[in-house]
Amino acid sequence: MTRYAGNAAALRALVREQEVHRDVYVSEEVFQLEMEHMFPNSWVYVGHDSQVPNAGDYFGTTIGTQPVLLVRHTDGKVHVLHNRCPHKGTRITSETCGNTGKFFRCPYHAWSFKTDGSLLAIPLKKGYENTGFEQSHAAPGMAPVRHVRNYRGFVFAKINGGGLDFEEFFGESLSSFDNMIDRSPAGQLKVAGGVLRYMHNCNWKMLVENQTDTCHPMVAHESSAGTVVEVWKKAPPGTKKPMAVEIIAPFMSPYEFFENMGIRIWDNGHGHTGVHHSIHSDYSAVPGYFEKMTAAYGEERAKAILGENRHNTVYFPNIMIKGPIQLLRHFKPIAANKTLVESWTFQLVDAPDMLLERTLMYNRLINAPTSIVGHDDLEMYERAQEGLHSNGNEWVNLQRLYSPDEAEQTNVAVNGTSEWPMRHQFRAWSKFMTMGM
Amino acid sequence: MSMLAEAPLKNAVPTDQELIDFVVREARLIDQQRFDEWLDMYADDAFYWMPLEWNQTDPRLTCSLMYEDKLLLSIRVERLKGARTFSQKPKSRCHHVLQTPQVDSRDAAANSYVTWTAMHYVETRLEEQTLYAAWATHHLSVEDGKLRIKLKRVDLINCDAAFGNIQLFM
Numbered sequence: 001m002t003r004y005a006g007n008a009a010a011l012r013a014l015v016r017e018q019e020v021h022r023d024v025y026v027s028e029e030v031f032q033l034e035m036e037h038m039f040p041n042s043w044v045y046v047g048h049d050s051q052v053p054n055a056g057d058y059f060g061t062t063i064g065t066q067p068v069l070l071v072r073h074t075d076g077k078v079h080v081l082h083n084r085c086p087h088k089g090t091r092i093t094s095e096t097c098g099n100t101g102k103f104f105r106c107p108y109h110a111w112s113f114k115t116d117g118s119l120l121a122i123p124l125k126k127g128y129e130n131t132g133f134e135q136s137h138a139a140p141g142m143a144p145v146r147h148v149r150n151y152r153g154f155v156f157a158k159i160n161g162g163g164l165d166f167e168e169f170f171g172e173s174l175s176s177f178d179n180m181i182d183r184s185p186a187g188q189l190k191v192a193g194g195v196l197r198y199m200h201n202c203n204w205k206m207l208v209e210n211q212t213d214t215c216h217p218m219v220a221h222e223s224s225a226g227t228v229v230e231v232w233k234k235a236p237p238g239t240k241k242p243m244a245v246e247i248i249a250p251f252m253s254p255y256e257f258f259e260n261m262g263i264r265i266w267d268n269g270h271g272h273t274g275v276h277h278s279i280h281s282d283y284s285a286v287p288g289y290f291e292k293m294t295a296a297y298g299e300e301r302a303k304a305i306l307g308e309n310r311h312n313t314v315y316f317p318n319i320m321i322k323g324p325i326q327l328l329r330h331f332k333p334i335a336a337n338k339t340l341v342e343s344w345t346f347q348l349v350d351a352p353d354m355l356l357e358r359t360l361m362y363n364r365l366i367n368a369p370t371s372i373v374g375h376d377d378l379e380m381y382e383r384a385q386e387g388l389h390s391n392g393n394e395w396v397n398l399q400r401l402y403s404p405d406e407a408e409q410t411n412v413a414v415n416g417t418s419e420w421p422m423r424h425q426f427r428a429w430s431k432f433m434t435m436g437m
Numbered sequence: 438m439s440m441l442a443e444a445p446l447k448n449a450v451p452t453d454q455e456l457i458d459f460v461v462r463e464a465r466l467i468d469q470q471r472f473d474e475w476l477d478m479y480a481d482d483a484f485y486w487m488p489l490e491w492n493q494t495d496p497r498l499t500c501s502l503m504y505e506d507k508l509l510l511s512i513r514v515e516r517l518k519g520a521r522t523f524s525q526k527p528k529s530r531c532h533h534v535l536q537t538p539q540v541d542s543r544d545a546a547a548n549s550y551v552t553w554t555a556m557h558y559v560e561t562r563l564e565e566q567t568l569y570a571a572w573a574t575h576h577l578s579v580e581d582g583k584l585r586i587k588l589k590r591v592d593l594i595n596c597d598a599a600f601g602n603i604q605l606f607m
Contacts, residue, residue, distance in 0.1 A: 194489050194500040197599035223522040227515045231508070244509055340599055345500065353498060360500045365509075369600035370487060370502040372516055378602055379524035 004029050008434040015430045017407075018399040018423070022388040025203040025396075031336035033433065038317065039064030040159035041432040043169045045319045045330060046070050048346070049078050049153045050190040051097065056115055058104075059097040062332055063159060067091060068145060070155060073115045074102065080145040080157040081117040085109075086138035104142070117142035152181050153189055163435055164268070172411055173270035176313035180323035182305045184348035185296035189326065192347035193360045198369045200341055202381035204318060204333040205425075207341060210377060211312040211320040211329075212273050212421035214258035215400070217251045220380055224372040225251035243284075247362050248373065250279035261311065261416040265409070269316030269428030271421040275413045278311035280324035286354045296350075314421065316428045325359045329367065337385050343367040398422045443474075445582055450545045457538045459584045460552050460575055464533035467606050472514040475606070476507070480578065480585040483507055487591045487607070502596065502603075513606075529562040529604045538575075550577045550584075558607045570594045571607055 004010050004027070011033065014021040023030050044063045051059045052072040059070045060083055067083040069092070083091055085106040092104050092113075103120050104113045112120040119141035122128065133139055147158040149166040154177060156166065163169075181189055200207065210216070217225065228248045232241075250257075262275030274280070293302035310323050318331040326346040331339055343363050347356045366373045388396070401418035407427060414420055443462070446455055459478075466475040479485075486496055487503040496504040505513075516522055538554040554573045559566060576588040591607045 193498065196489065196500060196502075197597070199599040199601050201601070220523070223516055223519050223524070224512075226521075227512050227519060231512050231515055242506075242508060244506075357497050360498065363500055364489075364502065364504065368502050370603045372513060375524040375602050375604060 002029065003027075004033055006437065008437040011433050011437075012430055015426045016395075017404075018402050019395040019397050020426050022394050022396060024426075024429070025205065025385065026336055026388050028336045031203075031333070034333070035064040035066070037435065037437065038429060038433040039066075039333075041163050041435045042317050043147075043149070043156040043158045043164075043166055044317065045315065045328075046080050046148075046155045046157050048189070048191050048328075048344070049150055049155055052078060054099065056099045056101050057097070058093060058100055058115075060093055060095075063145070063157060064333060066159070068157070069093065069142075071100075071115050077116075078148070078150055078155055079116050080148045080155065082143045082145065084142065085111060086119070086141060086143070087111050092142065113141045117144045151177060160436075163432075169268055170270065170315070171267050173266045173272075173313070173315065176272055176310055176321060176323055179305060179308045179310065180321060180326055180346075182297075183293075183323070183326065184351055185292040186348075186350040187296075188349040189346040190349055191344060192356055193345040193363070195345075196343040196363055196368050198341040198343070198367065198374060198378075200339045200378055200381060201337055202339060202378075202385040203336055204331045204339040205429075206381045206384060207329075207331040207339060208314060208316075208318060208320070208425060209422045210381070211314045212263060212271060213419075214261070214263075214273060214417050215255070216380070217258070218254065220376045221251045221373060223376050225249060227372075228252075241284075243358060243361055244365060246283055247358070247365055250282070251373065253279065255417065258416045262413045263416050263418055263421055264413045265406075265411070265420055265424050267410045267428075268431075269425040270314060271424060272310045272313035273416060273421075274309055274311030275416075278309040278324065280311065280322070281309045283324075283358070286352050286358075288352050289355065292351060314425070316425060317432070322362075325362050326355070327359060327363060327367075341367070398426070443478075443583065446579065446584065449579065449582075451550065451577075451579060451584055453540045453543075455584065456540055456543075456550055456552055456577060459577065460538040460554055460573070461535060463575075463586070463589075464535055464556070468531060468533055470517075470528075470530075472517060472606075476511060476514055478584075478586055479507055479510065479589075480580060480587050481507055483510075483586050483588065485510055485589050485591075485606070487593070488596055491592075491596060493596075502593075503591075524602065524604065527563065529560055531561070531605045532559040533557070533607075541574075548578045549587075551575065552577065556607075560603060560605055562602075562604070565601075567601070567603075569603075569607065573607070 014024050047059050047070045055072050055074045057072045069081045069083045071079050073079055090106055090108040110123050114120050145157040149156050225248050229252050232245050261277050263273050264275050265271045313321050320329045328344045330342040345359045345363050398419045401415055463478055485505050489500050489502050534557045536555040538552040541553045542551045552575045558569045572592045574590040577584050578587050
């Protein structure tokens with residue numbers, strides 16, 4: 001049954017000021033429309049250019065559910081191509097990442113393409129003479145994604161023409177990327193340590209919302225972080241606090257901690273928790289790091305960079321970054337009830353290895369399929385995905401600290417337990433879902 | 438000797454059979470959810486390592502699925518007992534099938550013994566049952582007349598796949 005296709009009014013009606021309809025999470029039709037409209041209308045994260053350092057390097061990923069390739073062309077420029085042979089549709093690359101040399105070669109009929117996607121050669125080319133091939137969809141080669149922006153190494157792409165340009169879409173939210181990158185004395189990040197992949201039987205938006213949900217840690221994570229706190233209490237007095245305890249214990253901070261830490265709201269669904277402080281604020285100093293930062297930036301600027309302790313920055317639609325520990329989580333939609341979560345870690349170029357060590361420990365303690373903290377969250381998402389099928393109530397409540405004039409406001413910092421960021425994400429969802437419809 | 442109790446070593450240097458029995462007993466304690474006894478099989482400075490990469494050599498600057506010391510392992514065991522551990526309501530169960538462990542190396546002078554065990558591990562919760570294939574490498578030593586695990590390394594054949602929750606110990 002089709003209820004929403006081509007019906008912008010019906011889609012808009014799913015998002016109210018203080019609640020959203022369950023169909024945004026459970027309807028396969030709404031999911032398909034997200035893939036057709038919402039993702040193509042948005043600037044979506046593709047990858048980091050350190051994943052393709054040399055000409056011919058490629059990395060395969062998705063924009064929504066569409067397969068794309070991030071590739072470094074011979075001129076050094078990074079391109080995003082639809083990962084599909086223009087001939088029969090075959091996926092061009094056999095591995096997720098690698099180096100293709102000077103050209104891509106389709107494994108089915110050996111059509112070949114330059115690394116900017118343009119058609120290089122077809123075997124038995126004579127067979128296409130006088131067939132009008134030049135006017136075909138296949139002639140240009142692998143279709144490029146036209147709108148690509150490399151922001152200080154982070155590559156975003158927008159599939160549709162029109163809509164917002166990159167600066168309009170992100171606005172001041174790019175300051176969280178700046179802070180994460182500036183934490184390198186060289187002002188540069190590099191993907192390092194390997195990617196953790198975690199399959200979730202729930203809608204992708206549940207993960208996005210959870211990044212600014214500060215009322216759940218002390219409840220859902222009592223099982224993991226609460227146990228850490230209890231076990232650590234039994235350690236003999238004077239024992240040095242292990243890195244693992246420094247990382248997990250702050251999840252059990254009381255409501256006041258999260259209320260006071262603040263949330264900042266930006267346009268288009270972006271925002272971050274941790275305006276004043278965050279769960280990352282009290283990590284031990286890493287020997288030699290501040291000295292390197294001071295040498296690179298001067299003491300005042302180094303202090304300002306490291307003084308920012310943004311907890312989670314959400315970039316609508318589907319990534320989150322943690323600046324203070326250089327981590328990016330990508331919530332990749334697969335179906336209305338299925339999401340692949342990739343957690344990527346970054347090395348601060350020219351900084352001590354211990355920082356990467358801490359980043360990796362955080363990633364495996366919090367984001368791994370073997371992580372006890374991750375188990376707490378996934379259990380709740382999967383229960384919600386099931387519970388939403390109840391007809392007792394078709395609406396999800398997002399009312400906490402609502403203010404009637406909030407839709408007009410932007411770049412404001414509010415109480416850290418507000419559900420304003422989630423309401424703002426859905427305002428953006430509604431906007432990009434129906435844009436041009 | 439019964440598998441239920443820990444057998445003291447007959448001599449200062451363990452026999453191959455004693456090493457094998459020890460590894461088999463470890464899997465059985467996990468299957469029977471006797472996690473406190475299981476934890477006692479680990480030396481105080483032990484690590485449990487589950488790499489994320491095929492042939493991974495570095496647990497520090499390369500991410501792992503697990504690289505946990507005894508404090509973190511004891512936190513996991515305590516968590517499994519918790520009243521508000523919702524991801525364990527209802528509880529998971531697991532099942533190991535081991536090939537006979539092979540003794541890869543024995544060095545009595547260094548008090549170091551290494552075994553290698555191919556295994557299938559099944560974890561189940563509610564309607565879901567998931568099969569994992571892995572190799573377990575045990576680095577063992579003798580402490581106070583008993584064998585202890587210094588390092589247990591679990592290499593999943595599909596270590597880099599996207600998994601759902603893996604809640605117990607392999």
